[in-house]
């Protein structure tokens with residue numbers, strides 16, 4: 112015993128010794144009431160100063176793993192040894208999982224997607240490029256806020272969110288043209304938690320939701336996990352096909368609609384202002400509330416500003432707006448928001464409290480201080496310039512090399528390619544991955560199995576210019592070969 116101790120890292124030596132002995136006790140290698148080696152002996156055995164051993168033994172005693180008998184030494188405490196009786200008790204957790212858990216695994220693309228070998232050119236991500244992050248300003252924001260109210264930030268906060276950030280975001284939404292009268296805001300862990308909270312609050316009277324087709328894969332996944340049936344409506348060059356939408360609305364009742372009107376994922380399409388008006392009129396006529404996903408609104412490279420659907424709705428309370436800075440700023444700070452009717456937010460606040468108490472106040476306060484210090488505008492300017500350049504370059508490469516039938520993407524961090532019906536982008540992906548290039552096959556964004564097999568999404572935000580050029584050329588050549 113004691114011959115497998117190794118100093119692992121630069122943590123205090125006494126803590127490493129304490130944890131080592133503690134592990135021996137928990138595993139049962141040291142039995143209750145067994146005498147521990149004297150501090151002198153262990154110091155020689157481990158080649159560590161006696162002071163470190165003394166301090167480790169004191170720590171073990173503090174944690175209840177050892178006791179001292181005056182004049183005789185240290186002993187293992189009785190209750191601290193491993194419970195051998197239940198060590199053979201093994202459960203089959205797979206058999207105990209409910210349908211939701213089984214489904215979550217089935218729908219979890221991260222567990223089944225193509226693995227990118229080192230050196231692969233990957234167009235699968237639409238995360239921001241971390242090389243653009245202005246770390247110094249984030250560090251400054253952290254230090255600034257900690258020095259103002261560090262103690263408060265480290266304690267429990269409020270389910271609704273960190274008040275200064277709520278106020279900032281209300282002003283932010285006001286500037287987007289949203290009428291805030293009768294509305295309130297809840298901070299969530301990104302768009303994804305906000306969506307999940309809204310879906311768990313809504314009654315499933317009809318059990319069905321209507322949305323664009325294709326749409327955000329995480330949204331499809333969550334709708335399915337909540338047991339909603341999904342009706343997808345085709346996209347046109349300027350957003351959702353309104354005739355098809357009206358037809359569906361007239362045939363069936365829906366509990367809500369989910370729309371991504373700006374820089375839609377995956378098509379990158381921006382819904383025209385006229386269409387937004389007509390869409391809202393339709394939803395009013397059929398009394399279907401709207402969940403608006405505004406995740407990408409800031410990544411506009413050309414064309415004029417388009418207001419969110421919530422602004423179109425004026426003082427009406429039928430739109431639930433879900434906001435996120437995951438593409439615009441830092442997805443690692445899991446901060447998003449729900450802006451909606453005050454009464455609705457009151458319900459959502461209680462759900463939020465029940466499930467996670469609140470979003471990390473530290474994350475919220477760093478984001479708040481970063482925004483308050485005026486960094487968003489500066490950062491956006493830099494990020495937009497860089498993404499616009501990459502966007503134009505990627506578009507140019509696609510136009511030069513890929514034999515597509517349709518290419519869409521008005522901004523954001525990706526482009527969407529559609530080939531003629533019958534073309535199979537899964538086969539294309541296989542051919543490309545053999546040559547070290549991967550992308551996201553479009554079928555995962557469609558609401559019905561088997562749809563969109565002729566489409567693909569190309570995320571360019573984290574790919575270097577030279578690789579964009581090389582990767583798109585490889586995709587184009589492989590596509591031409593597949594078509595024969």
Ligand SMILES: Cc1ncc(COP(=O)(O)O)c(C=O)c1O
Pocket residue numbers: 237300301302303304327371375376404406434435436437438442446447
């Ligand atoms: C359509 C859409 N909405 C929202 C998000 C952001 O989600 P979150 O805020 O949970 O990171 C994404 C990220 O890819 C997205 O594609």
